[in-house]
Amino acid sequence: MTEREVVIRLRGIRNEFGRQVVHEDLDLDVYRGEIIGVVGGSGTGKSVLLRTIAGLQKPTAGSVDVLGTDVLNADEDTRQKLENRWGVMFQDGALFSSLTVRENVEVPMRAIPGLDPQIRSDLADLKISMVGLQYLAGDKYPSELSGGMRKRAGLARALALDPDIVFLDEPTAGLDPIGAAAFDELIRDLSHSLGLTVFLVTHDLDTLHATCDRIAVLAERKVLVTGSMADMLKVEHPWVHEYFHGPRARAAVPDKTTKGD
Amino acid sequence: MTRDGNSAEVSVRLTEDAGTVHVAGALTIRSVTHLHNHLSKLDAEKVHHLDLSEVTRLDTAGAWALLEFRRRSTQTITVTGASSEAESLLRTVENVLPQPEEPPQRDTSFKAWLDRFGRRVFSGLMFLRALTAYLGIFLHRLARAMRHPSEFKFTSLVHHCEEVGFKAVPIVALMAFLIGVVLAFQGSTQLRQFGAEVFVVDLIAISVLRELGILLTAIIVAGRTASAFTAAIGSMKMREEIDAMRTLGLDPGMNLFVPRILALLIMLPILGLIANAAGLFGGALMAWIDLGISPAMFTTRLVEGTSVNHVFVGLVKAPVFAMIIGVVGCHAGMQVESNAESLGRMTSNAVVTAIFAVIVADAVFSIFFARIGI
Ligand SMILES: Nc1ncnc2c1ncn2[C@@H]1O[C@H](COP(=O)(O)OP(=O)(O)O)[C@@H](O)[C@H]1O
Ligand SMILES: [Mg+2]
Numbered sequence: 001m002t003e004r005e006v007v008i009r010l011r012g013i014r015n016e017f018g019r020q021v022v023h024e025d026l027d028l029d030v031y032r033g034e035i036i037g038v039v040g041g042s043g044t045g046k047s048v049l050l051r052t053i054a055g056l057q058k059p060t061a062g063s064v065d066v067l068g069t070d071v072l073n074a075d076e077d078t079r080q081k082l083e084n085r086w087g088v089m090f091q092d093g094a095l096f097s098s099l100t101v102r103e104n105v106e107v108p109m110r111a112i113p114g115l116d117p118q119i120r121s122d123l124a125d126l127k128i129s130m131v132g133l134q135y136l137a138g139d140k141y142p143s144e145l146s147g148g149m150r151k152r153a154g155l156a157r158a159l160a161l162d163p164d165i166v167f168l169d170e171p172t173a174g175l176d177p178i179g180a181a182a183f184d185e186l187i188r189d190l191s192h193s194l195g196l197t198v199f200l201v202t203h204d205l206d207t208l209h210a211t212c213d214r215i216a217v218l219a220e221r222k223v224l225v226t227g228s229m230a231d232m233l234k235v236e237h238p239w240v241h242e243y244f245h246g247p248r249a250r251a252a253v254p255d256k257t258t259k260g261d
Numbered sequence: 262m263t264r265d266g267n268s269a270e271v272s273v274r275l276t277e278d279a280g281t282v283h284v285a286g287a288l289t290i291r292s293v294t295h296l297h298n299h300l301s302k303l304d305a306e307k308v309h310h311l312d313l314s315e316v317t318r319l320d321t322a323g324a325w326a327l328l329e330f331r332r333r334s335t336q337t338i339t340v341t342g343a344s345s346e347a348e349s350l351l352r353t354v355e356n357v358l359p360q361p362e363e364p365p366q367r368d369t370s371f372k373a374w375l376d377r378f379g380r381r382v383f384s385g386l387m388f389l390r391a392l393t394a395y396l397g398i399f400l401h402r403l404a405r406a407m408r409h410p411s412e413f414k415f416t417s418l419v420h421h422c423e424e425v426g427f428k429a430v431p432i433v434a435l436m437a438f439l440i441g442v443v444l445a446f447q448g449s450t451q452l453r454q455f456g457a458e459v460f461v462v463d464l465i466a467i468s469v470l471r472e473l474g475i476l477l478t479a480i481i482v483a484g485r486t487a488s489a490f491t492a493a494i495g496s497m498k499m500r501e502e503i504d505a506m507r508t509l510g511l512d513p514g515m516n517l518f519v520p521r522i523l524a525l526l527i528m529l530p531i532l533g534l535i536a537n538a539a540g541l542f543g544g545a546l547m548a549w550i551d552l553g554i555s556p557a558m559f560t561t562r563l564v565e566g567t568s569v570n571h572v573f574v575g576l577v578k579a580p581v582f583a584m585i586i587g588v589v590g591c592h593a594g595m596q597v598e599s600n601a602e603s604l605g606r607m608t609s610n611a612v613v614t615a616i617f618a619v620i621v622a623d624a625v626f627s628i629f630f631a632r633i634g635i
Contacts, residue, residue: 097602109290116294119326123290126325129359143600161290162320193353194321195346 004031006065007165007197008053013062015048022048024221026062032164035191035198036226037208039243040218046201049218050167053199054088055079067164084111086165087158091173093150095142101128101153102138108160127156132186148179152186159190165197172204184210205249217243274315275299282308285315288323297326305334314342324354332358395592396584399522402514417520425486425521426528430535432485433478437536440473441465441543449552458552462562465544470571474536476623479582482529483615487590490521491611494594495604503595513595522587529583530576537575570635578626582619589615 008030015023022045030036040046051057053064055071064071069082087108095104105124109115128138131152142150151171158166171187172180188211191198202208208215209229216226219239225232232244243249274285282303288296311327313319328351331338340351406413448461494517497503503513541563548554554562593611597604 097600112290114294115290116297119294119297119322122329123293123322123325125359126321126354126357129357130321130354135359143598143602162322189353193349 006030007032007067008199009065010053011063013052013059015045015052015057015059021221026222028216028223030197030199032197033195034213035187035200035211037212037215038199038201038218039203039208039215041239044218046218047169050169050199050201054086054167084161085163086167087160087163088167089154089158089169089171091169092147093142093154095150095153095157097142100139100141104153105156105160108157127159130159131156148175151175151183162194165199167199169201170203171200172202172207180204180206181210187211277303280307280309281312283312283315287318288316288326289318289320290322293322293326296323300326300330305330306336308334308338309336311338311340312342313340313347316347319347319350321350321354324351327351328355328358392588392592395588398514399518399588402512402519403523406515406519412515414516414520418524421520421524422528425482425524426532429482429485429532433481433532433536434539436477436481437474437539438543440477441469441540442547444468445544445547446551449548459554459562461548461552462554462559463566465541466563466567467571469540469544470537470567470575472575474540475533475575475578475582478532478536479529479586479619480616482532483586483619484612486525487586487611487615488608490587490590491593491608492604494591495597495607498595498597499599499604518591521591522584525583525587526580530579533576533579537572574630574635578623581622585618585622586615589618
């Protein structure tokens with residue numbers, strides 16, 4: 001692999017709410033095609049970081065470059081184009097409750113000029129099937145789905161336009177271990193076959209271990225370290241050490257110094 | 262496969278020679294309608310190869326269109342010239358191509374209609390049964406509270422009395438005052454034709470005291486309070502607070518229903534009295550302005566001509582209305598499921614049901630009092 005293309009480049013990001021500084025001088029690079037897992041304690045600003053990159057939160061300082069576009073200073077048109085090239089899956093799916101799952105997935109497709117409604121509906125069915133939902137789930141309303149199904153439906157909507165990047169905020173939180181493992185596998189598969197870059201915020205060590213190519217640790221208001229699971233195990237920082245060597249970590253990362261396949 | 266997203270290219274070129282279809286261009290969601298239409302004009306049976314060597318970009322929409330075309334043929338169509346990414350994408354999409362399942366047919370025969378009708382009626386009856394059960398729970402817990410006053414939350418009762426009663430006084434009084442004004446105005450125009458202006462006092466007194474005062478108060482309270490009960494209990498239900506209460510040995514009936522319904526039972530008659538007073542005041546004012554019936558004359562006529570029975574007939578309905586509103590509101594709150602939509606749905610259901618039930622009860626009372634001749 002030569003000269004990996006950087007798809008997300010953050011430089012000197014600063015986010016603050018009132019007097020609370022969440023990020024300060026934060027740098028991060030995300031490469032094309034990788035699955036990057038962002039970890040950190042509760043309230044360290046993982047969700048805020050995701051929202052910053054996706055343009056939902058304006059940082060007080062710093063620059064955000066996504067797919068070669070300066071997100072913060074782009075005009076309306078460029079931003080619109082860019083938004084079609086990324087998909088966001090919010091916690092619990094954030095589906096529109098008045099629309100069926102199929103209609104939810106069709107929402108982003110409606111922006112495509114000249115797309116035949118029948119084809120649009122067929123493509124939505126394809127996306128629904130792609131995330132492992134049953135065909136009939138397309139006719140259901142979000143309130144009729146279980147938590148895991150809603151997440152899958154949220155992912156289907158995020159994938160509607162074949163984005164280059166998907167942002168996932170705690171995709172496996174609140175799922176049972178089997179459901180979570182299935183979701184991990186789904187993310188891996190889709191990333192592989194669609195060439196997706198995945199920006200994944202998670203608390204789940206199993207997810208990190210099973211899906212992520214690279215891990216970024218958020219602590220002390222910045223990205224403290226990035227690297228593979230093996231690199232993380234060598235980090236001396238107390239929080240990072242506790243996180244990757246604690247009792248739960250030992251269960252998720254069985255005695256290995258190198259990351260298994 | 263290049264992935265430059267700003268390619269606004271929507272045209273694909275198809276050429277066919279000797280069983281091979283050459284596809285060129287960017288096969289993306291933007292061009293898929295075009296591609297699909299082109300492919301559907303071809304006879305799939307005569308095609309043996311799909312040549313993708315000139316495809317600049319392929320996404321899942323493009324892959325879907327190619328695979329749909331391939332699926333139409335009974336023979337195998339081989340794909341040639343695809344990049345390795347395109348091949349892997351085609352494989353992925355092929356594995357998940359949805360197989361349409363027949364949605365359950367909706368039966369439209371008379372029998373099915375009868376079946377649905379029967380179910381509706383049955384669920385209506387079950388709803389009435391459930392309301393009766395809630396009334397039973399309320400009465401039982403109330404009796405228990407009387408025997409064991411220590412279990413009863415007196416502060417909670419006071420709080421709800423303030424919420425449902427005290428805070429409703431301005432709106433109820435204003436509404437009744439305006440009703441009195443309207444009655445006097447309408448009555449005077451009609452009665453003046455017969456020179457019977459003075460009977461406007463009887464008209465106002467009887468309609469306000471007997472019917473309108475308490476009925477309209479109940480409707481306003483139903484709108485304000487039934488919805489508030491449902492929203493409060495429903496959001497507790499949604500966040501599993503009710504279940505938590507149960508596991509802690511706190512009975513929802515005793516802690517949630519009794520203070521609320523009891524507060525309504527106490528406050529609705531008082532609100533009814535306030536409405537009566539405000540209605541008579543509005544009527545008297547209008548009678549004075551419009552017909553020159555002085556307040557003194559209005560009072561004399563009121564005391565002489567109106568039996569106290571009317572006040573009784575009006576106020577005796579208040580506890581029944583209070584019970585209806587309270588039980589409907591609490592019951593609807595307990596039906597809320599764990600999602601926000603059901604909270605909204607049940608809240609508006611509660612208001613509609615409570616108002617409807619109050620009006621039905623009022624009609625039953627009217628017939629009853631007419632029969633016994635009060
Ligand atoms: N809109 C907001 N207004 C004020 N403070 C916020 C807002 N959003 C997030 N925060 C604060 O920023 C911090 C980081 O939040 P978040 O990114 O949600 O944490 P997490 O890492 O658990 O996802 C928290 O302390 C939170 O209180
Ligand atoms: Mg978060």
